[in-house]
Amino acid sequence: MKNIIIVLVLFSFIFLPSRGAAQDENQTVIQSIFDNALSTDIAYKQLEKLCKEAPGRLIGTPNSFKSVGLMKEYLTNLGADTVFLQSFTSPAWICHSAFLTMTIDGKEIPLQVDALGPCGSTPLPGIHAEIIEVMSLDEVRELGKEKIEGKIVFFNRPMNTTYFNVFKAYSEAVDQRYWGPSLAQEYGAVGSITRSANPNMDDFPHTGSCRMEGNKIPAIAISTNDAEKLSKVLKSNPQLKVNIQVDAEDITTQSYNLIADLKGSEKPNEYIIVAGHLDAWHNTEGAHDDGVGCLQSTEVLRLFKQLGLNNKRSIRVILYMDEELYQSGGNAYVVYSKEQQVMNYFAIESDAGGFSPRFFSVDAPDIVLEKIKKYESFLKPYGIEEITAGGSGVDIGPMKELGVPLSGYRTDWQRYFDMHHSANDTFDQVNFREMQLGSGAMASFVYLIDKYDLANQN
Amino acid sequence: MKNIIIVLVLFSFIFLPSRGAAQDENQTVIQSIFDNALSTDIAYKQLEKLCKEAPGRLIGTPNSFKSVGLMKEYLTNLGADTVFLQSFTSPAWICHSAFLTMTIDGKEIPLQVDALGPCGSTPLPGIHAEIIEVMSLDEVRELGKEKIEGKIVFFNRPMNTTYFNVFKAYSEAVDQRYWGPSLAQEYGAVGSITRSANPNMDDFPHTGSCRMEGNKIPAIAISTNDAEKLSKVLKSNPQLKVNIQVDAEDITTQSYNLIADLKGSEKPNEYIIVAGHLDAWHNTEGAHDDGVGCLQSTEVLRLFKQLGLNNKRSIRVILYMDEELYQSGGNAYVVYSKEQQVMNYFAIESDAGGFSPRFFSVDAPDIVLEKIKKYESFLKPYGIEEITAGGSGVDIGPMKELGVPLSGYRTDWQRYFDMHHSANDTFDQVNFREMQLGSGAMASFVYLIDKYDLANQN
Numbered sequence: 001m002k003n004i005i006i007v008l009v010l011f012s013f014i015f016l017p018s019r020g021a022a023q024d025e026n027q028t029v030i031q032s033i034f035d036n037a038l039s040t041d042i043a044y045k046q047l048e049k050l051c052k053e054a055p056g057r058l059i060g061t062p063n064s065f066k067s068v069g070l071m072k073e074y075l076t077n078l079g080a081d082t083v084f085l086q087s088f089t090s091p092a093w094i095c096h097s098a099f100l101t102m103t104i105d106g107k108e109i110p111l112q113v114d115a116l117g118p119c120g121s122t123p124l125p126g127i128h129a130e131i132i133e134v135m136s137l138d139e140v141r142e143l144g145k146e147k148i149e150g151k152i153v154f155f156n157r158p159m160n161t162t163y164f165n166v167f168k169a170y171s172e173a174v175d176q177r178y179w180g181p182s183l184a185q186e187y188g189a190v191g192s193i194t195r196s197a198n199p200n201m202d203d204f205p206h207t208g209s210c211r212m213e214g215n216k217i218p219a220i221a222i223s224t225n226d227a228e229k230l231s232k233v234l235k236s237n238p239q240l241k242v243n244i245q246v247d248a249e250d251i252t253t254q255s256y257n258l259i260a261d262l263k264g265s266e267k268p269n270e271y272i273i274v275a276g277h278l279d280a281w282h283n284t285e286g287a288h289d290d291g292v293g294c295l296q297s298t299e300v301l302r303l304f305k306q307l308g309l310n311n312k313r314s315i316r317v318i319l320y321m322d323e324e325l326y327q328s329g330g331n332a333y334v335v336y337s338k339e340q341q342v343m344n345y346f347a348i349e350s351d352a353g354g355f356s357p358r359f360f361s362v363d364a365p366d367i368v369l370e371k372i373k374k375y376e377s378f379l380k381p382y383g384i385e386e387i388t389a390g391g392s393g394v395d396i397g398p399m400k401e402l403g404v405p406l407s408g409y410r411t412d413w414q415r416y417f418d419m420h421h422s423a424n425d426t427f428d429q430v431n432f433r434e435m436q437l438g439s440g441a442m443a444s445f446v447y448l449i450d451k452y453d454l455a456n457q458n
Numbered sequence: 459m460k461n462i463i464i465v466l467v468l469f470s471f472i473f474l475p476s477r478g479a480a481q482d483e484n485q486t487v488i489q490s491i492f493d494n495a496l497s498t499d500i501a502y503k504q505l506e507k508l509c510k511e512a513p514g515r516l517i518g519t520p521n522s523f524k525s526v527g528l529m530k531e532y533l534t535n536l537g538a539d540t541v542f543l544q545s546f547t548s549p550a551w552i553c554h555s556a557f558l559t560m561t562i563d564g565k566e567i568p569l570q571v572d573a574l575g576p577c578g579s580t581p582l583p584g585i586h587a588e589i590i591e592v593m594s595l596d597e598v599r600e601l602g603k604e605k606i607e608g609k610i611v612f613f614n615r616p617m618n619t620t621y622f623n624v625f626k627a628y629s630e631a632v633d634q635r636y637w638g639p640s641l642a643q644e645y646g647a648v649g650s651i652t653r654s655a656n657p658n659m660d661d662f663p664h665t666g667s668c669r670m671e672g673n674k675i676p677a678i679a680i681s682t683n684d685a686e687k688l689s690k691v692l693k694s695n696p697q698l699k700v701n702i703q704v705d706a707e708d709i710t711t712q713s714y715n716l717i718a719d720l721k722g723s724e725k726p727n728e729y730i731i732v733a734g735h736l737d738a739w740h741n742t743e744g745a746h747d748d749g750v751g752c753l754q755s756t757e758v759l760r761l762f763k764q765l766g767l768n769n770k771r772s773i774r775v776i777l778y779m780d781e782e783l784y785q786s787g788g789n790a791y792v793v794y795s796k797e798q799q800v801m802n803y804f805a806i807e808s809d810a811g812g813f814s815p816r817f818f819s820v821d822a823p824d825i826v827l828e829k830i831k832k833y834e835s836f837l838k839p840y841g842i843e844e845i846t847a848g849g850s851g852v853d854i855g856p857m858k859e860l861g862v863p864l865s866g867y868r869t870d871w872q873r874y875f876d877m878h879h880s881a882n883d884t885f886d887q888v889n890f891r892e893m894q895l896g897s898g899a900m901a902s903f904v905y906l907i908d909k910y911d912l913a914n915q916n
Binding site: 034035036038039161162163164166199200356381382383385412414415418431432433434437 | 492493494496497619620621622624657658814839840841843870872873876889890891892895
C-alpha cells in the first residue's frame with residue numbers, strides 16, 4: 001500500500017467517530033482517554049516487568065508473592081487512594097518438574113511435556129508403563145478397566161480448528177484435559193497424557209487445570225508435534241513403554257487479592273470493580289493470560305486519576321489470585337464483601353488476552369443490559385462492535401450471587417490459543433496498541449457506567 | 459482463563475451464526491468455505507515460499523520476475539483454467555544501497571536508513587553536508603532557499619499514535635515522505651531524510667514512495683530510534699555534517715501482471731476480479747504488504763474449485779505488479795481491458811495486511827452498495843462487522859473509470875504500521891488463522907456477489 005494521497009481518499013472513511021451535539025461531552029472524554037492510553041507506555045513497561053521478573057505466578061509460589069509486591073508498589077506509585085491485600089487461605093499446587101521419555105532402539109527420547117495442575121506426582125524414577133491412545137472420554141469408558149488398568153491413557157483428539165470461534169474449538173477439545181486424568185484414574189490408569197489444546201503444530205506444551213481428587217495420578221500435556229510423533233510410534237509399536245515423571249506437591253497457603261481504590265466523589269461506598277488475575281501457570285510469563293488484564297485494570301485507575309475524570313463511585317482495581325487452579329481469590333472476595341458489607345455496584349474483568357477490542361458482554365438483568373447497550377455508539381469508533389448479553393470472567397463470576405451486574409471485555413482472540421498456558425505466552429507477543437485499546441475501552445466503559453445510573457441494579 | 463465448564467457457559471454465545479430457513483444454503487456454503495480455509499495451509503506455505511525465496515520484489519528486480527514465476531507455477535498447480543502473464547512496459551527503480559553516517563569525536567557512526575523510491579543517487583563517496591531539521595513541509599517553505607540550499611533536510615515529525623485509526627496517523631505523517639524530498643529539492647537541498655512512519659520506537663527504517671522528478675536528490679528514511687538520536691545530536695551540534703550515500707538507478711522494464719481464471723459456468727465472459735499485489739519494497743519480505751493479499755486471492759480461486767462452488771461468472775485472480783512505485787500494473791490492466799473488451803463485473807482487492815477481518819468497503823453507486831449490504835448477515839458470524847461505503851485498492855482503483863463496482867477487504871490493522879515497508883514485515887508476523895479468515899471472508903463475499911446480480915452495475 002503506497003501513495004498516501006490515493007490511499008487516504010480510499011480509506012479515510014473508516015472509524016472516524018460521528019458527532020452529535022448531545023454526545024459531545026462523552027465523546028470528548030472518551031477521546032481524551034484513548035489519546036492518553038495510546039501515548040502512555042507505563043502499563044506496557046510494567047507488564048514487561050511482571051512477565052520477566054515474576055513468571056510462573058501460580059498461587060503459593062514465590063513468584064506469586066513477588067507479583068503481588070511488584071504490583072502493589074506500582075499501584076501505590078500510580079496514586080491510588082488505598083492499596084491493600086485481601087488475605088485468604090487456599091489449597092495450592094507447586095510443580096517442580098515433569099518429564100516424558102520414550103525409548104526407541106535403546107535410545108531415550110525426551111518429549112515436550114508439562115504437568116497439568118493439580119495432578120499427582122510419580123515416585124522419583126518415574127513410572128514405566130504402556131500407553132493406550134484414545135480420542136475421547138467415552139472411549140475410555142468403552143475400553144473399560146480391563147484395557148485401561150496399569151496403563152497411561154493418551155488423549156489425542158486435536159482441536160477442531162475450522163471454527164471461526166477458536167474458543168469453541170478450545171472448549172470442545174479441553175474436556176480431555178479437564179476430565180481426562182480423573183476418568184483415567186477411575187479406570188485404573190497410572191498416568192495420563194493429553195494433547196495440548198493448541199490450534200498449531202509446534203513444540204510448546206500447553207498446560208491447564210484438571211479436576212482431580214483422592215490418590216492423584218500424574219497427568220501431563222504434550223506438545224502437538226510430539227503428540228503426533230508419539231501416536232505414530234504407537235502405531236508401529238503398540239507395546240511401547242514410556243517413562244513418565246512428575247514432581248509436584250499440594251500445599252495450603254496464605255495468599256492475597258491485591259486491591260486498589262480510587263475514591264468516588266459522590267458515592268465513595270459504591271464500588272465499580274475492574275479486574276484481572278495475577279496468577280499464571282508455572283510454565284509461562286502469563287503475558288496475555290492475564291498480565292494484560294491486570295495492567296488494563298490498573299490503567300482504568302490511572303486514566304481516571306490522571307485525566308481528573310472525577311468518578312462518582314469508587315473505582316476498585318482487583319488483581320485476583322488463583323484464577324487458574326481453585327478460584328480461591330474470586331470466592332474469597334465474595335466472602336470479604338459479605339463480611340464487610342461492601343457495595344459492589346458493577347464489575348468488569350479482562351481475561352481474554354491483549355488483542356484488539358471487539359465486544360463487551362454483560363451478565364445482568366435485561367433491563368440493565370438495555371441501559372448499558374445505549375453506550376455502544378460512544379465505543380464503536382474505538383473498535384467495540386457491540387455490547388451484548390453474555391458471560392463475564394471467572395474471578396468476578398462468584399459476585400453474581402450478590403446480584404452485581406457483571407461484564408467481560410472481549411477481544412479479537414484468534415491468536416489466543418497459540419500461546420495460552422504455554423511458554424509461548426510472552427511479553428513480546430503483546431502489541432502495545434492492541435493492549436492499550438483495551439485499556440481505553442475499559443476506562444471509557446467504566447466512565448459511562450459511573451456517569452449514568454444502572455436501572456434496577458442489585 | 460481456565461475451567462472450561464465455567465468458561466464455556468460464559469463465552470459460548472459469541473460468534474455463533476443465527477440460522478433462518480431461507481438463509482440455509484448460503485450459510486452452509488459459507489461454512490464450508492471457512493471450514494476448508496481454516497484447515498488448509500497450502501496458501502500459508504506458499505506465502506512463506508514467496509517471502510523467503512523472493513523478498514524485495516519491486517518491479518524490474520530479479521525477484522519480481524522470480525515471484526511471478528513462483529506464483530504462476532502455484533496457480534497452475536491449483537488447477538486454474540487459464541494462467542497467463544499480462545505484459546506491459548514501465549519505469550522502474552532499482553535500489554542497490556543507502557547509507558547515512560555521522561561523525562562524532564572522529565568516530566563514524568552509521569544510522570539505520572533505507573532509500574525512498576524512486577529517489578536519486580549520490581556520487582560514490584556520498585554527499586557530505588549539514589542537516590536542517592524540520593517538522594513540516596510548511597517549515598521548509600518558511601525557511602526558504604537561503605536556509606535550505608546546500609543542506610540535507612531532515613523531516614522529523616512523529617506519527618500521532620493517539621488515533622484509534624492508525625491509518626489516519628500514517629496518512630498525516632507521510633506527507634513528509636511523499637512530498638518532502640521534491641520540496642527539499644525545489645529549495646536547493648542536496649538530500650532528504652525522513653523519519654520512518656512507524657508508531658513504535660525501534661531500529662527498522664520504513665521506506666516508501668516519494669514523488670520525485672527531474673534531477674533527483676537522494677532521499678532516505680531513518681529508523682525512529684535513529685531519528686531521535688540524530689535530532690539529539692543536532693541540538694548540541696547544529697553544524698553537524700553527515701554523509702549520505704545512495705546507489706540506485708532508474709530503468710525501463712518489461713513487467714507482468716499475473717492473471718489466473720476459473721471459468722464461469724453461465725457467464726464466462728464476465729469477470730469477478732480478486733486481487734493483491736506481488737511487488738514489495740527492496741528491504742522487505744513483503745508478507746503483510748502484500749504477499750498475504752496475493753495468497754488470499756489465490757485462495758478464493760482454490761476454494762471455488764476445490765469445493766465445486768460452480769461460479770456463474772469467471773473468477774479472475776490478478777496479482778498486480780508495481781503497486782508501490784508507479785501503479786503501472788493497475789493502469790496496464792485497464793488498458794488491456796479496453797483493448798480486449800474485457801467485461802469486468804466486480805473487483806475486490808486485499809491490501810490491508812493479514813489481520814482479522816473487520817469490513818468490506820465498497821466503491822460503487824448507492825444502489826449497488828445497498829444490494830451488497832444485504833450480504834452482511836451472512837458474513838457477520840465470521841468477523842465482518844459491516845459492508846460500508848468507501849475505497850477499494852490502489853491496483854483496482856483505475857478500473858473505476860470503466861464503471862466497475864470496486865471493493866476493499868479491511869482488517870483489524872492495529873499492527874500494520876509496526877512492519878509496513880520495513881524488514882520487519884516478515885512471514886513469521888502473519889498468523890495463519892488471521893490470514894485464512896480473510897481468505898474465507900473474500901471467497902464468501904465473492905460467492906454472494908456471483909450468486910446475486912448487482913443492480914444497475916456498469
